Amino acid sequence: MATKELWAAPVCPYAQRAWISVTETGAPFEYKVVDLHDKAPDFVALYRRVVADESANAKVPVLVDGDLEITESPVVAEYVLRTYGGSLDILPADPGAMAKAKLWAELFGSNVAILKSDTKAKLAEAEQQMARALAQVLDALLRSQGSQDGGDYFLGGKYSIAEVLTTSLLQRALSY
Template identity: 40%
Template sequence: MSAPLKLISHKLCPYVQRAVIALTEKGVPFERLDVDLANKPDWFLAISPLGRTPVLQVGDTAIFESAVILEYLEETQLRPLHPADPLRRADHRGWIEFGSAVLNDIAGLYSAADEAAFKAKAAQLEARFSRLEARVVASPWFDGESFSLVDAVFGPVFRYFDVFDDIGDFGILSHKPKLARWRQSLAARPSVRSAASTEYPALLRDFLKRRNSWISQLQLRAAA
């Protein structure tokens, strides 16, 4: 009998969502436990050396970092989400790292203190997504008809823009028809939809408000 799986989570963490999507796609039962990263409990710090989510507890063993968790699930569970061909698999792993770089840029966007810094981050993100537009197949998934771990990575990326779009049009995803098609497919995928709670948009808006950054000001103006 396999060890029970417990996923230590945070409600807004996109890296947690990757793991949830992979577990859901593979049909693996798991328990999800949310922690407050602003007030990390001692038991969490004891199993998460970097103090970050997600952490996957497999029986008495804790696995930390989302990329490692995804690879562990690929090695131990049915329904692979990586391509079978080694070269394509390596290519997909590269684009997963690209997805992490995009998430770092998104964090820079919502943390930008003033308009100039915000516009610089928006331009950087637009360039990233232009590169992605040139690669993605989006019929309907990243590389064609099979849902992959790259799709699991970008579902949470586009979820940010569901809230950003209500604040303003920053031109980041404009004129990218393949990305628009892919984003729509991801938004309709049950595993992607269920990876975040229904309160996610409100939680993200509150998080942005408390950043006291340029996007916080834009959000206030949009709500006025």
């Protein structure tokens, strides 16, 4: 049987995007846990092969589906949903809705990050920036690009890739 592996780390919100897509679809991928502080040599070699850079810092997630080896969480999530999620309808069929959902996820990801800093002052500044992004930029974007028809999700009544790509980051943002 062709190899089906998802290399991920539970701590990582990007890996979690891939894990959510695999879990939603029930696709039969073996979950390979990566210790980010002590990466297995076969994982490092795999990542470096995928990005064609022999000195790259190996990152999760990486997905292997037979001959296909891919990384970058939005790429992995979309591939899994498109390939294994047919009846779930998580990828909007309408190209405009798909583009809006991906734009939302992209801007969400660039505004909501894992905050790391060497000083408390810099951390506080980063927290303030993220709070502003959540309360102003992302809120305005949700109102302008999100469904105008109400509903609990970005596209209205329908759970979509917009949530697959943002839930793990939002969950962490809410813990600040």
